[in-house]
Amino acid sequence: MTTPWGEPVLARFPEDPRDRLRAWDASDEYLLRYLDRERVPLSGTVVVLGDRWGALVTALAAHRPTQITDSWLGQEATRANLARNGVGPGTVRLLTTQDDPPERIDMLLVRVPKSLALLEDQLLRLAPSVHEGTVVVGTGMVKEIHTSTLRLFERILGPTRTSLAEKKARLIFCTPDPGLERPANPWPYRYTLPDGIGVVSGRTVVNHAGVFCADRLDIGTRFFLKHLPAVRDGARVVDLGCGNGVVGTAMALADPQTEVLFVDESFQAVASAQDTYRANGVPGHAEFRVGDGLAGVAADSVDLVLNNPPFHSHQATTDTTARRMFTDARRTLRPGGELWVIGNRHLGYHVRLRRLFGNSEVVASDPKFVVLRAVKRGAGPASG
Numbered sequence: 442m443t444t445p446w447g448e449p450v451l452a453r454f455p456e457d458p459r460d461r462l463r464a465w466d467a468s469d470e471y472l473l474r475y476l477d478r479e480r481v482p483l484s485g486t487v488v489v490l491g492d493r494w495g496a497l498v499t500a501l502a503a504h505r506p507t508q509i510t511d512s513w514l515g516q517e518a519t520r521a522n523l524a525r526n527g528v529g530p531g532t533v534r535l536l537t538t539q540d541d542p543p544e545r546i547d548m549l550l551v552r553v554p555k556s557l558a559l560l561e562d563q564l565l566r567l568a569p570s571v572h573e574g575t576v577v578v579g580t581g582m583v584k585e586i587h588t589s590t591l592r593l594f595e596r597i598l599g600p601t602r603t604s605l606a607e608k609k610a611r612l613i614f615c616t617p618d619p620g621l622e623r624p625a626n627p628w629p630y631r632y633t634l635p636d637g638i639g640v641v642s643g644r645t646v647v648n649h650a651g652v653f654c655a656d657r658l659d660i661g662t663r664f665f666l667k668h669l670p671a672v673r674d675g676a677r678v679v680d681l682g683c684g685n686g687v688v689g690t691a692m693a694l695a696d697p698q699t700e701v702l703f704v705d706e707s708f709q710a711v712a713s714a715q716d717t718y719r720a721n722g723v724p725g726h727a728e729f730r731v732g733d734g735l736a737g738v739a740a741d742s743v744d745l746v747l748n749n750p751p752f753h754s755h756q757a758t759t760d761t762t763a764r765r766m767f768t769d770a771r772r773t774l775r776p777g778g779e780l781w782v783i784g785n786r787h788l789g790y791h792v793r794l795r796r797l798f799g800n801s802e803v804v805a806s807d808p809k810f811v812v813l814r815a816v817k818r819g820a821g822p823a824s825g
């Protein structure tokens with residue numbers, strides 16, 4: 442990345458030679474150029490919200506910024522990028538969207554997130570730490586900044602305007618108004634599940650801002666819930682990419698002897714899964730983990746993996762994560778264990794599963810979705 446202060450070398454996490462996506466974009470570079478050109482004083486507590494892969498905090502490391510992110514992968518990328526560029530541990534404070542924000546913020550830099558809800562929640566959480574003199578600058582690609590984005594800054598922090606576009610990126614300038622009457626934070630948002638989806642019908646789901654389908658049940662998830670398998674007592678089940686945890690909670694409700702591991706790379710998602718599970722008073726045993734897929738889960742230790750894989754990584758459409766999740770599932774399943782996947786028909790997951798497991802069967806389908814089952818049969822084919 443080119444910055445006024447040098448050219449840090451940056452990568453996403455995990456690094457994948459087949460993935461040519463960069464770890465920064467024109468909006469990161471525009472913000473850094475602006476800070477240098479206008480000689481913006483980077484003093485006091487500098488907070489960077491939504492920095493995707495750590496590009497901004499790496500470039501600004503000399504000012505000992507605090508990064509706030511919802512993404513475990515983004516945080517790991519930041520750690521690796523800081524080390525790659527010789528920034529010592531402890532120079533940048535790494536916080537998650539679930540942590541308490543710094544008490545006072547003198548400069549707030551916002552890389553506009555994909556989720557407007559996450560931006561709303563985070564600005565509301567940070568607003569009490571912002572004061573009259575806080576410099577607030579946002580950045581994003583033109584296609585990511587909408588009137589609704591600007592209205593959020595205006596409603597929560599104060600008067601807001603935008604810059605001219607440069608290389609399809611735009612800056613947001615906001616002048617904090619301490620007298621502003623801020624709206625109450627609507628997050629986390631709870632709703633009651635509809636009828637007709639088995640044990641979770643009429644149950645409560647808790648969604649922290651930014652989680653997948655936070656305001657209603659996703660139609661794919663709904664289809665999955667109608668076709669979940671029955672498991673033996675004491676089975677070890679993983680809700681892989683758990684989002685709000687509705688799938689794993691359904692398994693635990695169906696059989697309290699089931700041990701469920703909820704995993705997601707989003708801190709907001711794992712907090713939601715934990716809250717959804719607790720809100721339903723499930724008696725069984727569960728574990729909640731923020732991390733990358735099934736990394737850290739022992740080989741041959743799981744009976745069932747349930748997965749509604751992501752097909753977006755930030756703005757990019759990709760099946761890289763789904764592929765990694767399937768490979769991981771095969772490794773962690775015990776022989777005879779099963780991976781159940783829901784996906785849009787057109788994604789063609791059955792091809793990938795057949796290649797990996799040597800089998801793939803359609804459990805249920807409708808015009809839009811398909812639920813697939815792949816069984817781990819001893820040491821079969823294993824090319825990702």
Ligand SMILES: C[S@@+](CC[C@H](N)C(=O)[O-])C[C@H]1O[C@@H](n2cnc3c(N)ncnc32)[C@H](O)[C@@H]1O
Pocket residue numbers: 514653654659662681682683684685686687688704705706707710732733734735749750751752762
């Ligand atoms: C399509 S959503 C499914 C959410 C939930 N299971 C449902 O059906 O409503 C995919 C989830 O995968 C998570 N995810 C993306 N990459 C991941 C990774 N590398 N490791 C774990 N979870 C990941 C996303 O944060 C998201 O919550």
